[in-house]
Amino acid sequence: MSDDDVTIMEVDEAVPKPTKSTAKPAKSTAHLPWIEKYRPQVFTDIVGNEDTVSRLAVFARTGNAPNIIIAGPPGVGKTTTILCLARALLGASFKDAVLELNASNDRGIDVVRNKIKMFAQQKVTLPAGRHKIVILDEADSMTEGAQQALRRTMELYSSTTRFALAANNSEKIIEPIQSRCAVLRYSRLTDAQILAKVIEVCEKEQLSYTEEGVSAVVFTAQGDLRAALNNLQATAQGFGHVSPEHVFRVCDEPHPMLVRSMLDACVKQDIHAAYKIIAKLCKLGYATEDIVSNIFRVCKTLDAPEDTRLALIREIGLTHMRVADGLSSPLQLAGLLARMCRAAAARDTHW
């Protein structure tokens, strides 16, 4: 019963290491998205959060893993870690002893009550210290009722089954479950970690790239390795060469250099220059929300005093909220510019 739930992630992985892509028949990986093709299969391949990962690796060796919740932003390897743990713990019986459910599966009270319980009651022969694993991906999107139904199940079958939950926001998981699990926090990957991985993939795929192109990929990813690899693959398929223009064309984002010069103009309180750029971006057809979130990303790394940056980000955040409320007219952007200019002007007296 768990088979079809697992196979999605588990494409033809007879060889444990994806790094040996050449050893596999070309057919099996050629049509895979790179994020699956380069999904780490062992702990040592996981990028970032080494401390937590090494600790889990100990459990993978000795068994007796507790129930865990891994919380962190998207694309940092939460699911990958759990799958690695499951694979290391269960080895060949992975397919029988793992039940994976994510937000795309139905996870209402009935599923938790029936499907998960049924799985927990199944008999699977495992070595000592190993347990069946129920993987609940995106657990923060489970309804509270379903989580409530889960908490007793978690304890009742604790001698045979372990739960591994992944969530973006640990606050969305009810306290009784948090109390029953060890909560591990993953932080966003640094740009350097993503850069290294992207370059590694480029070399494996024998892709021609420029340094700026790769950093453009890193910029678009914002600490999300999955986004980085997706963007990289899109660029590679579209152009065969990774350069900044190609990357921004494929990802269709406002060019950060434009946005940066716009912000610089705002800091200098030159609203005309700033507005020209925004008008151009609007004309190019970018959605207001995309422009605002792009401004935010650039602003985070803007070379300005911390207090200026704070004032700007505050304004951007308030504008983003209005845009999200449905006011996505260019007027909001113009208003944002004006307020950013004023914030930059007022910062000496204000702060």
Place this chain on the structure above:
Amino acid sequence: MSNLKKDKKWFKPTFDFDENEPPKPKKPLRETSKTPQTSSVDRKASISTTNNNINFLQVNHKNWMKNFDPVSPEDLAVHIKKVQEVEEWLKAACIHNRSDMLLLTGPVGCGKTTTIHTIAKKYNVKVTEWITPLDIELPSDNGEFEFREKQSTKFLDFIINAANFTSLLDNNQNKLVLVEDFPNTFLRTPSEFTDVLQQYKHRAKSPIVFICSESHTEGRNTSISLFTPSVKDQFQMHHIVFNGVSMTGLRSALKRVSEIISKKYTSVYNVPTADMIECVVNSSAGDVRSAVLNLHFACLRGSNCNLETSMILEKESKSKAPKKKKQASSKFLSLGKDQTVSILHGVGRVLNPKVIVENGTQRLTHAPRDVIEQFLSNPNSFVNFLEENYLPHFSSADQADKAASVLSDADYMLAEWREKMCQEYGLYTAVAGLMLANKNPVSAWNPVRGPKNMKIQYPTPQEFPALDQNFLYKGKVLITDYQTYCKIIGNKPDVM
């Protein structure tokens, strides 16, 4: 499914089946609960094989946490008064063999279930627990699949049978029915539950215990929706409220755990140091279960990284309402590496910003960006911590005004559904705003407090009429404000 079955120890399974076969309702496997047969076996086995790590691992592999379950009431981390209260109730109830009812409520992980089990063991009372079974669809006469039995009927049958009929095997006259896993149907229609209780009262001959954990989230609070005061009155239900486990209780519980570790598990686990125990105690907010779990995680042998820091990291979430004591929180600030900032550490960094001058420009030693990275997965609780603690760190009203204004902005951005999208803005605004607003932080030592007044208290159904009278129930906002302020006003310093 099989929860009507009683203990079936009279046949010996030939294959390696778990000794704690889950569907049997008799032995719940709460990690802090007690199943003496297994652990005494464990104990004997591990004594005989202390020299042999492999064997001993096999003995304990079923449920590691169970090795640390309390054996006797003295081991419980719960306050002694509460234990006595439960003990007296149980004694009285068992003597009369009446259908007495007890309701236990309390925060998550404060040892409610464990207390019942431990005391029941002491008095040799057989506990039978209801576990909501699978829904099995049976073919009906016209060929369609349907649920035959209503959940409430099954529930009633089970609790009455469990209360009235002694198992053939243990001949134990003293019985106790335990309900922790309430069938969903009762949450939808509480009146059905009242009917069931009525039936039980008339027909059953054993006491019954209900356990509800309190949560602060909206709705689904079983203790409020099912056990209204009128229900409690009607059935003369005894209600015992547990509090979170005290610091001393936690500490002694963890000491016990570390003794067990040092006696038997030194091959797999490092013996926890006093410092480590102190850290766990401080960050687990009165939750014994998570404290033991975290200790388990922290003292695992074989990872070379320093234990304290990572241990703090993994417990941030639990510190919703930690009760910090002096030495502890100052110690926290000295722990922790840059990559693994605990929530307390983070609060300290934000509220005591240090500015260094580099090449003529001022710069914060800890960039707000790096701080917020750590808290992206729980922005609200971090901001709540900041809100609770920022004021004592400010020396001038002007600066405090700025801080309050950024915090209010942050709150606005993190409110309701926006949270997902705007969490980074909100966090950044709060963190950077506080760090920059505080030009001359107060250098006096300030303990970090948990955000206890920030929790929204939803009114109970029976409070609605009272509030409506004064026209106070005008939407959630007013009612939350009203209640929260009442709480602040009524808050006494000695009440934890």
